Amino acid sequence: MRTEFITTNIAIAEGAIMAGMKFYAGYPITPASDLFEYLAERLPQAGGLTVQFEDEIASINAVIGASWAGAKSMTATSGPGFSLMVEGLGFAIITETPLVVVDIMRAGPSTGVPTKATQSDVYQVRFAPHGIYSIPVLIPWSAQEGFDLAIRAFNIAEALRTPVIILSDAVLAHAWEKVRIKDLTEIKVIDREMPQLKNKNSWLNQKSDLVPPMKVFGRGYGAKVESLIHDERGWYIPNNETYRKLVWRLVRKIEDKARFLWDSVTYLTEDSDYLVYAYGSVARPAYAAVKELRKESIRIGLFRPRTLWPFDYFNLKKASMKVKKVFVVENNEGKIFREVQRHLRGKEVIPLPLIDLEVPPPEDIVDSIREWL
Amino acid sequence: MMGNKLRHPLSKYLLEDRLPHSWCPGCGIGIALGSILRAIDKKVKEGAIDYNKLVLVTGIGCSARAAFYVRFDSAHTIHGRAIPFASGVKLANPSLTVLVFGGDGDIAGIGGNHLIHAARRNMDLLVFMITNFVYAMTGGQVAPTTPTGLYTTTTPKGNPERPLNAIKLVASQNPNYVARASATHPALIEQYTYKALNMEGFRFIEIISMCPEVFGRHIGFNDPVTLYKTLKSKSIVKDKPSLDESDYDWNHGWILGEYVLRRNPGYLTTLRRYEG
Ligand SMILES: Cc1ncc(C[n+]2csc(CCOP(=O)(O)OP(=O)(O)O)c2C)c(N)n1
Numbered sequence: 001m002r003t004e005f006i007t008t009n010i011a012i013a014e015g016a017i018m019a020g021m022k023f024y025a026g027y028p029i030t031p032a033s034d035l036f037e038y039l040a041e042r043l044p045q046a047g048g049l050t051v052q053f054e055d056e057i058a059s060i061n062a063v064i065g066a067s068w069a070g071a072k073s074m075t076a077t078s079g080p081g082f083s084l085m086v087e088g089l090g091f092a093i094i095t096e097t098p099l100v101v102v103d104i105m106r107a108g109p110s111t112g113v114p115t116k117a118t119q120s121d122v123y124q125v126r127f128a129p130h131g132i133y134s135i136p137v138l139i140p141w142s143a144q145e146g147f148d149l150a151i152r153a154f155n156i157a158e159a160l161r162t163p164v165i166i167l168s169d170a171v172l173a174h175a176w177e178k179v180r181i182k183d184l185t186e187i188k189v190i191d192r193e194m195p196q197l198k199n200k201n202s203w204l205n206q207k208s209d210l211v212p213p214m215k216v217f218g219r220g221y222g223a224k225v226e227s228l229i230h231d232e233r234g235w236y237i238p239n240n241e242t243y244r245k246l247v248w249r250l251v252r253k254i255e256d257k258a259r260f261l262w263d264s265v266t267y268l269t270e271d272s273d274y275l276v277y278a279y280g281s282v283a284r285p286a287y288a289a290v291k292e293l294r295k296e297s298i299r300i301g302l303f304r305p306r307t308l309w310p311f312d313y314f315n316l317k318k319a320s321m322k323v324k325k326v327f328v329v330e331n332n333e334g335k336i337f338r339e340v341q342r343h344l345r346g347k348e349v350i351p352l353p354l355i356d357l358e359v360p361p362p363e364d365i366v367d368s369i370r371e372w373l
Numbered sequence: 374m375m376g377n378k379l380r381h382p383l384s385k386y387l388l389e390d391r392l393p394h395s396w397c398p399g400c401g402i403g404i405a406l407g408s409i410l411r412a413i414d415k416k417v418k419e420g421a422i423d424y425n426k427l428v429l430v431t432g433i434g435c436s437a438r439a440a441f442y443v444r445f446d447s448a449h450t451i452h453g454r455a456i457p458f459a460s461g462v463k464l465a466n467p468s469l470t471v472l473v474f475g476g477d478g479d480i481a482g483i484g485g486n487h488l489i490h491a492a493r494r495n496m497d498l499l500v501f502m503i504t505n506f507v508y509a510m511t512g513g514q515v516a517p518t519t520p521t522g523l524y525t526t527t528t529p530k531g532n533p534e535r536p537l538n539a540i541k542l543v544a545s546q547n548p549n550y551v552a553r554a555s556a557t558h559p560a561l562i563e564q565y566t567y568k569a570l571n572m573e574g575f576r577f578i579e580i581i582s583m584c585p586e587v588f589g590r591h592i593g594f595n596d597p598v599t600l601y602k603t604l605k606s607k608s609i610v611k612d613k614p615s616l617d618e619s620d621y622d623w624n625h626g627w628i629l630g631e632y633v634l635r636r637n638p639g640y641l642t643t644l645r646r647y648e649g
Contacts, residue, residue, distance in 0.1 A: 062460050062464070065461025088451070218469050228449065236441070
C-alpha cells in the first residue's frame with residue numbers, strides 16, 4: 001500500500017494496470033488525453049503497450065482484437081469519441097469481449113464544451129448501441145474510486161465477458177486527491193475462463209450457462225468471433241430460437257448478476273424524512289448540501305450509486321422506504337430522474353436538474369431543495 | 374468411421390460442416406480463398422507457420438464471409454474495421470500470423486482510413502482485398518473501385534466518379550509489399566501469398582474478382598463464363614510494373630504484378646527498438 005496525490009484519470013490508469021491491463025488504444029480528446037499520456041509512459045513499464053490510432057473507431061476495434069488475443073484491454077474517451085465507438089461497443093457486446101471503456105463526460109451535445117463537465121451521457125453509455133443487451137456502467141465520485149472501480153470494472157469484464165464502462169467526468173478527471181494505491185495482495189483480480197481443450201466445442205461442463213468460456217486466439221480452439229447472431233459455436237443462424245437464446249443471455253448474464261454489480265452508498269439516511277439521489281461528481285456538493293440542511297435539523301440523507309447500470313432500484317427502495325420525498329440532483333435536464341421515478345412508484349420524486357458548467361455549488365442545491373420542503 | 378469418404382485437400386483449413394458456402398456460382402471469392410489456403414498449407418508443411426497461430430480477420434460483405442469457412446481462428450467483425458481489429462490482435466500477441474480478407478468497399482471504402490494508417494505504420498498484417506468493382510452483398514451499389522461509366526444500382530446513368538487505385542494509395546505509404554492479382558489467375562494469388570506470408574510489415578494483395586450475379590448482371594455479363602473471360606482479357610501480367618501502370622479503367626484493363634517489395638522493419642520490430 002502506498003498513498004499518492006493524483007488525479008482521477010491517473011487513478012483509473014493505475015487501477016487498470018493493477019487489474020492486469022496490457023493493451024491500451026486511444027485517440028486524443030479532452031478531458032481523456034492525459035490519461036492516455038500517463039499510460040504511454042507507465043504501461044510499458046508494466047509490460048504493456050499503448051498505441052494512438054487514427055480515430056476512436058480504430059481504437060475500440062483494436063481493443064476488441066487485443067482482448068481476443070488474450071490481453072486485458074482498455075480505451076478512454078469523451079462524448080464525441082464515445083459516439084464514434086458506439087458501433088464497436090455493440091460488436092464487443094455481441095462477441096462477449098471483456099474490455100473497459102472510460103467515458104469522461106464533457107458538456108454536450110456535439111463538441112459542446114470540451115473542458116467542462118456535465119452528466120449528460122448517462123443514457124448514452126447504457127443505450128447507444130443498437131440491439132438487445134445490457135451493459136454495466138460504474139460511476140466514481142473521487143480519485144480513490146477511480147482506482148477502485150477500475151479494478152472492479154476489469155473484474156466484471158473478465159468474469160461476465162462483457163464490455164464495462166467507467167463513467168467519469170471533466171471535473172473528476174483533473175481533480176487531484178489522495179489515493180490509497182493498494183498492493184496486489186490487497187485486491188482480487190479475476191481472469192477470464194477459457195475452455196478445456198478436450199471439450200473445446202462443449203458448453204456443457206461449464207460453471208455457468210450464462211457466460212461461456214472464451215476461445216482466445218492462438219490456442220488451437222478454432223475460435224469463431226461473430227458479429228452476426230450466432231449459436232454457441234459462433235455460427236450465424238438467423239432464426240428466432242438462436243436470436244432469442246443469444247440476446248436473452250446477453251441481457252440475463254448482466255441483469256441476473258445485478259445483485260453483485262449493485263454498489264450503492266448511503267449517508268445519514270437512518271432517520272431521514274427526505275432523500276437526495278445523486279451520482280458521480282455532483283454527489284459531492286449534494287452531500288455538502290445534505291450536511292448543511294442537517295444543521296437546520298432537517299432530516300435528510302443521500303443515496304449514491306457507484307454502479308449506475310444495472311440500475312440499483314433494490315437498495316434505493318430500501319433507503320427511501322420511510323422518506324416523504326426523494327430529490328434527484330443531477331447535472332443535466334433530469335435524466336436519471338425518470339429511472340428513479342419509475343422504480344419508486346407512488347413516492348414523491350422531484351427532479352432537480354442543475355445544468356452547470358462548473359460543479360453545482362452546494363448552496364444552489366440547498367436552495368433548490370428548500371423550495372420543496 | 375468416415376470410411377473412404379473423399380475429403381477436400383484443404384479440409385485441414387476448411388470448416389466442411391459449414392459448406393455449402395453462400396457465394397454465388399461463378400463468384401471469384403472462393404477461388405481467391407482457395408489459392409490463399411494452398412499457399413498457407415505449403416508454409417505450414419514447411420514448418421514456417423504454425424497452424425494454431427493463424428487468425429483470419431474479416432469485416433462485412435460477401436468477401437468477409439470467408440471467416441465462416443476456415444477451421445482455424447477467425448473473426449467476422451464489423452464493416453470496415455477488420456484492419457484495426459487485426460492490428461489489436463497482432464500487437465497483443467505478436468506470435469500470431471494475422472491475415473485480413475475483405476471486399477473493396479470494406480477495406481478501401483468505409484475502412485479506407487484504417488488502410489492508409491496501417492500501411493503507414495507498416496503494421497505486421499497481410500491484407501487481401503477482393504476487388505469485384507461493386508458492393509455485392511448489399512445488391513450492386515457503386516463501390517470506390519467501380520470503373521467510370523459503368524451502371525450500378527446507385528448510379529443508374531453510369532458511374533460519374535473515377536475508381537480508387539488502391540495499389541497507388543497503399544504504396545504511397547511505403548509498406549513492405551503491394552501486389553495485384555486476379556481470381557482469373559489463381560496461381561498468381563498463391564505465389565504472391567506464399568511470398569508475403571512470412572514477411573514483416575504491411576503487405577497488401579489486391580485480387581480482382583468476378584461477381585457475375587450483382588456486378589456482371591447489370592452490365593451485360595451475367596453469364597459467369599463471359600464475365601470470367603472478359604476480366605481475364607483485361608488482366609495483363611507484368612514483371613515488376615511501375616506504380617504509374619497501376620491505374621486502371623474498364624477499357625484498358627489492369628496490370629497484375631508485384632508493385633512494391635521491400636524489407637523494412639515491421640511495426641513490432643520498430644516498436645521494440647524504441648522500447649529498448
Ligand atoms: C456500418 C455499416 N454500413 C453498411 C452496412 C451494409 N453493408 C454490408 S456489406 C456492404 C458492402 C459490401 O461491399 P464490399 O465490402 O465491397 O464487399 P463484397 O460484398 O462486394 O464482397 C455494406 C455497405 C453495414 N453492414 N455496416
